[in-house]
Amino acid sequence: MPSSVDRLSPTRVKLTVEVSFDDLKPSMDKAYREIAKSVNIPGFRKGKVPPLVIDQRFGRFTIIQEAFNDALPKFYSDAIDENSLNPLAQPEVEVTKLEDGELIEFTAEVDVRPDFDLPDFATLSATVDAIEVTDEQIDAQLNGLRQRFGSKTVVERPAASGDLVTIDLAASKDGEELPDATAEGMEYEIGSTGMLDGLDEAVTGLSVGESADFVSTLVGGPQKGEQADIHVTVTQVQEQELPELDDEFAQMASEFDTLDELRASLVERLTNAGRLDQAAKARDAVLEGLIEQLDIALPENVVATEVEARKTSIQSQLDGAGIDLDDYLAETGEAEDADSFWADVEKRSADAMKAQLVLDKTAEEAGVTVEQNDLTQHIFRKAQEEGTAPQQILAHIQEHPHHIDEYMLEIRRGKALATIVEAATVTDSNGDVVEIVRIQPDGSLADPAAADADADEAAE
Numbered sequence: 001m002p003s004s005v006d007r008l009s010p011t012r013v014k015l016t017v018e019v020s021f022d023d024l025k026p027s028m029d030k031a032y033r034e035i036a037k038s039v040n041i042p043g044f045r046k047g048k049v050p051p052l053v054i055d056q057r058f059g060r061f062t063i064i065q066e067a068f069n070d071a072l073p074k075f076y077s078d079a080i081d082e083n084s085l086n087p088l089a090q091p092e093v094e095v096t097k098l099e100d101g102e103l104i105e106f107t108a109e110v111d112v113r114p115d116f117d118l119p120d121f122a123t124l125s126a127t128v129d130a131i132e133v134t135d136e137q138i139d140a141q142l143n144g145l146r147q148r149f150g151s152k153t154v155v156e157r158p159a160a161s162g163d164l165v166t167i168d169l170a171a172s173k174d175g176e177e178l179p180d181a182t183a184e185g186m187e188y189e190i191g192s193t194g195m196l197d198g199l200d201e202a203v204t205g206l207s208v209g210e211s212a213d214f215v216s217t218l219v220g221g222p223q224k225g226e227q228a229d230i231h232v233t234v235t236q237v238q239e240q241e242l243p244e245l246d247d248e249f250a251q252m253a254s255e256f257d258t259l260d261e262l263r264a265s266l267v268e269r270l271t272n273a274g275r276l277d278q279a280a281k282a283r284d285a286v287l288e289g290l291i292e293q294l295d296i297a298l299p300e301n302v303v304a305t306e307v308e309a310r311k312t313s314i315q316s317q318l319d320g321a322g323i324d325l326d327d328y329l330a331e332t333g334e335a336e337d338a339d340s341f342w343a344d345v346e347k348r349s350a351d352a353m354k355a356q357l358v359l360d361k362t363a364e365e366a367g368v369t370v371e372q373n374d375l376t377q378h379i380f381r382k383a384q385e386e387g388t389a390p391q392q393i394l395a396h397i398q399e400h401p402h403h404i405d406e407y408m409l410e411i412r413r414g415k416a417l418a419t420i421v422e423a424a425t426v427t428d429s430n431g432d433v434v435e436i437v438r439i440q441p442d443g444s445l446a447d448p449a450a451a452d453a454d455a456d457e458a459a460e
Helices: 021-038 051-058 060-082 135-149 199-203 247-253 259-293 300-321 325-332 338-366 372-386 390-399 402-423 448-459
Strands: 003-009 012-020 092-099 103-111 125-128 151-154 164-173 183-189 211-217 227-241 425-428
Touching: 012 021, 012 060, 021 051, 021 060, 021 103, 051 060, 060 092, 060 103, 125 259, 135 247, 135 259, 199 211, 199 227, 247 259, 259 338, 259 402, 259 425, 300 325, 300 338, 325 338, 338 402, 372 390, 372 402, 390 402
Parallel strands: 125 425
Antiparallel strands: 003 012, 012 103, 092 103, 151 227, 164 183, 164 227, 211 227
């Protein structure tokens, strides 16, 4: 099946393909069979109508067109493979020549992955925050355990530090109530901070049914960052009885015999979480640095389609939440104005496409493969992230088989990124090397010898 390629631009080509009628014959036979089964023509049994009669009744061109449409995906795919092209969108197909019984010629214009060279990944570098496990973090973890194993008792006395109070909050500005800054039945531990400045002082000493007024800066909603008048009412006071931090508590709240062992376990857990955070940030930083140094031409049509899809999705989410874009930006500070926000969406869309091109080419050159075990682990991780059962993910795949291809592509790109990051030099803010290859899925560090063996196996 002869084919040729004309490069219209760095990201678009025109394929010209010649198809002989010998290659088209299986689809022609299929078209005749399908039509013969579906029509009733006097003098012929259903399904036994000769091709000549079908040509006379429906027209020879109709049969050729149906056969060509049936066979086109394979002809196009074979031509793509023959010319080593990587299409990024659906082609625009046109039949340019039809010689009945001889050949059909068609052209297909399509956006393709541009040619570019990947750098030596060993030249890449990134810096991430150093892991720091503080006493405050450990204490917060221990306090969480104490509250879980503690008890609460409703009391008839003024609220004091450490009590759990149920409160109603109402905010107003210039005498006008702010509906978005109003809440009822909110539980709050006096002394925990993290909410409105001045709230601890306002509720301390209040009994059930009593109120207080104070001025504070709003921390959320459309008026975030603005000062407002706050009216707080206490509706319940609970005294918390927390267990003492000792070995007995450690035995009750964990599998450890001593408080020191429990603290060491919490340090290890937070350290592991820190490593996972380092690995995630390293992946982002290395990939971002890589795509910034590559000058890759992007297909305008494909980028425009992606940008429009993102804009539609964002606008749909805002509409569904009943939030105006300007209000959203004022609350989050994500951008100065709508124009800046949409410009950032366009840039992120272009960067995402560039990243996909880089990862796909890396996977291709590194010979990255996806095994059944990779897919199984991916499904389990996805189920955990979504808070659902793996069986539900599998059932969804059975209903929508094309999602398997999406998962496989996602896995392949993830493995390609891992190849890039493991070759790069990653250091923390203290200047220490972060050995990404040794970080396990739970955040622990693999034995150096085992990590080297895994790296060698991946390289092979």
